[in-house]
Amino acid sequence: MKPDFTRKLLQWNKDSNTRSMPWKGEKNPYRIWLSEIILQQTRVEQGLAYYQKFIETFPTIQHLADAPEKEVFKCWEGLGYYTRCKNLIATAKKVAYELNGVFPSTYESIKELKGIGPYTAAAIASFAFNEPKAVVDGNVQRVLSRYFGISTPIDTTTGKKLYQELAQALIDTDQPAAYNQAIMDFGAVICKPQSPLCAICVQNQDCEAFKHDLVKQLPVKEKTLVKSTRWLYYFIIVSDDEVYIRQRKGKDIWENLHEFVLYEAEGPVHTAFQELPFLNGFLGDIPFSIWHISKMFKQQLTHQTINGQFITVDISKPLPTGSGYFQVSKAQLSDYPFPRFINMFLEETASPARLF
DNA sequence: AAGCCGGGGAC
DNA sequence: GTCCCAGGCTT
CATH class of the missing domain: 3.90.79.10 (Nucleoside Triphosphate Pyrophosphohydrolase)
Known part of the structure; x- marks a missing residue:
């Protein structure tokens, strides 16, 4: 028996989700991995051109591993968070030279790779290998925080654990890739940070934040940025x-x-x-x-x-x-x-x- | 647990 | 200006 949230989410995905991205439905782990690293803390619109350029320049992980480091960084230039690029190179070399060019295929083994944490490992494992591991990114935290009316700060150890467990309990184990894609699209398109489209949201009757007018106050962040x-x-x-x-x-x-x-x-x-x-x-x-x-x-x-x-x-x-x-x-x-x-x-x- | 890492777009 | 984005690593 699927949770009501999951059922309605997948229904929305089937009926109304028109969000289109080049890596959507992609099964090639190299391409999925590349897109996920590029998109860490980066808007889809900003990362898109970089993804295209990388795929063009480095069609396979072997190309990426063999390329001079300077050339890879040149492709990454302007995208920010440059440690991602360094880790990208290290992981490409690892897979190409030590793992016979075969990308690891389980959540646990994927997470061992440099630059890959819980989110990215879950994304690759579910999208490429159909492993029922729930992704938890900023979209997912926001959606769950609002739907369940949770005020536990998302940027704490307790909060991260809570949202991870909740997301895992909600995933459709029969179609983990579709579910993970759907909840992130839902967060980006409907349950947006600002001006969410609550009026047309298929979940609004069950959404705690909507029912109690707490949408603008959720999710809660504890830490303030020091500049x-x-x-x-x-x-x-x-x-x-x-x-x-x-x-x-x-x-x-x-x-x-x-x-x-x-x-x-x-x-x-x-x-x-x-x-x-x-x-x-x-x-x-x-x-x-x-x-x-x-x-x-x-x-x-x-x-x-x-x-x-x-x-x-x-x-x-x-x-x-x-x-x-x-x-x-x-x-x-x-x-x-x-x-x-x-x-x-x-x-x-x-x-x-x-x-x- | 806390601090740090870019750049851009929406408001 | 402020917030936040398909987060992860270091200390």
């Missing part, structure tokens, strides 16, 4: 036709992406050249001349506000080795993945070539 502001001053050090860049390392934003010579200040630089001591120290006794100072750029990230300027500096002889940066010709610059913040400058500058 910080940073000031990044990038020196575009030009020597002949070459410019200096490096790959970002360490646990910070934009890990593995590239950048110019960075001076990070504690706060806004008030005078025009408060950052000059850094430049003098960095260049040592190499003569330089400043060619251009950009406007102040600003970018709002989820948890940080980035401010910064780009200062183009011409030097007469190359940097000594050991600076931590390497030379790239301006023509090769676009081969390297950069954060959006830097691309904002590169794209907006009317004639970037003039700066180099």
Whole structure:
């Protein structure tokens, strides 16, 4: 006997769900995996073009595993949460080189792979292998929180466990793929975060939040976002036709992406050249001349506000080795993945070539 | 358990 | 501006 919720959800899915996505109904685990990694904390509309590009560039997991890391990151450029890309590469190599190219086929074995947690493992296991494992993403938490009137915060250990168990109890074990797809579509199309379509919702008579006018208050989130502001001053050090860049390392934003010579200040630089001591120290006794100072750029990230300027500096002889940066010709610059913040400058500058 | 990781779209 | 998105990893 199916729960009423499940029955009505599947009925809605059959009758009214017109949501269409390229990976819907997909059975190839590589494609499912790829789409799920791209869509982690990412809207479908934003991830779609990236999915298409990845499938085109890397038709199989073997292609992905064999590709140079830089090329894969270049495909991921601009999508954010770059650890996903690093884990994507690691898992592709694992499957291609250690598992004979065969994607693991059970929830438990899939979850062992890097970058795959409970949600993604359940998605792949159900979509590709028909394993009755319920997915719990932001959509599912919202739908269940409202339908059952649950105010347990979704971002706590207790909440996560509760929603996982509830979802598992509701899944249609005869058609887990259809059920998992349906509840996420339902959350995205009907039970939306803002302005949900309660008036036309087939579940509204049974929905606790709707009955008690709690829709706007559910689900509950406990943690509040802490934001910080940073000031990044990038020196575009030009020597002949070459410019200096490096790959970002360490646990910070934009890990593995590239950048110019960075001076990070504690706060806004008030005078025009408060950052000059850094430049003098960095260049040592190499003569330089400043060619251009950009406007102040600003970018709002989820948890940080980035401010910064780009200062183009011409030097007469190359940097000594050991600076931590390497030379790239301006023509090769676009081969390297950069954060959006830097691309904002590169794209907006009317004639970037003039700066180099 | 808490903190951190991007970028974009809707409001 | 705020919220949140087909979350997961590190500490």
